[in-house]
Amino acid sequence: MSKKVIILIIVLVIILVLGIGGYFGAKKVIQIGKEKGWSFLQEQIEKAEKGEGVLDKLPIGEEGEEEEDIYKSAKEVKTVSGVAAEISPELKSIFTEVFGGAKLTSFTSGFVGPGSAIIVYTTKKILKAEDSNVLISTLEGKNYTIQGHTISANESSVIAIKGNLQLVISYQEGEQEVSIMAYKEE
Numbered sequence: 001m002s003k004k005v006i007i008l009i010i011v012l013v014i015i016l017v018l019g020i021g022g023y024f025g026a027k028k029v030i031q032i033g034k035e036k037g038w039s040f041l042q043e044q045i046e047k048a049e050k051g052e053g054v055l056d057k058l059p060i061g062e063e064g065e066e067e068e069d070i071y072k073s074a075k076e077v078k079t080v081s082g083v084a085a086e087i088s089p090e091l092k093s094i095f096t097e098v099f100g101g102a103k104l105t106s107f108t109s110g111f112v113g114p115g116s117a118i119i120v121y122t123t124k125k126i127l128k129a130e131d132s133n134v135l136i137s138t139l140e141g142k143n144y145t146i147q148g149h150t151i152s153a154n155e156s157s158v159i160a161i162k163g164n165l166q167l168v169i170s171y172q173e174g175e176q177e178v179s180i181m182a183y184k185e186e
Contacts, residue, residue: 070176074103074122082109083184084117087165091119094142095178098135099123102178115184123178127171132156135169 095102101124148159154173164185
């Protein structure tokens with residue numbers, strides 16, 4: 001399989017992952033609607049449109065509380081296999097340096113064949129678009145070559161290559177999850 005095909009597959013998987021993330025965000029709104037009643041949500045929207053600033057009363061925790069709770073409650077995966085096992089120690093080190101802490105929370109090996117993996121880390125801090133500049137500097141310091149960098153709306157992606165390893169690292173601003181699609185040519 002050529003590198004272009006692999007990168008295209010990786011980009012398509014990123015789009016799929018982001019779509020799933022949007023789905024789960026919508027599920028949270030539906031859950032609040034079921035628990036509090038749909039009229040509660042409608043009232044909150046109407047008050048916000050009037051500038052009354054009541055959306056902060058939605059049951060999602062106090063400011064700053066969510067950041068720590070997500071990281072603390074994240075369950076770190078203890079065992080990995082394949083390319084994920086090879087690269088996770090270095091990735092954890094990079095993400096800890098850039099994002100103040102990182103836990104490997106899930107992975108899938110062999111999603112497009114041998115040498116491929118999708119790896120997800122939960123970060124200690126809430127992610128910002130400008131974090132990608134620090135991420136790029138850190139990757140370059142670890143001998144990665146940056147092949148591409150994208151910031152669009154609230155999403156950031158970095159394509160990095162080191163030897164026969166290709167990484168697509170992406171995250172959404174305001175979240176605490178970094179997704180990595182890795183492919184290692186054999």
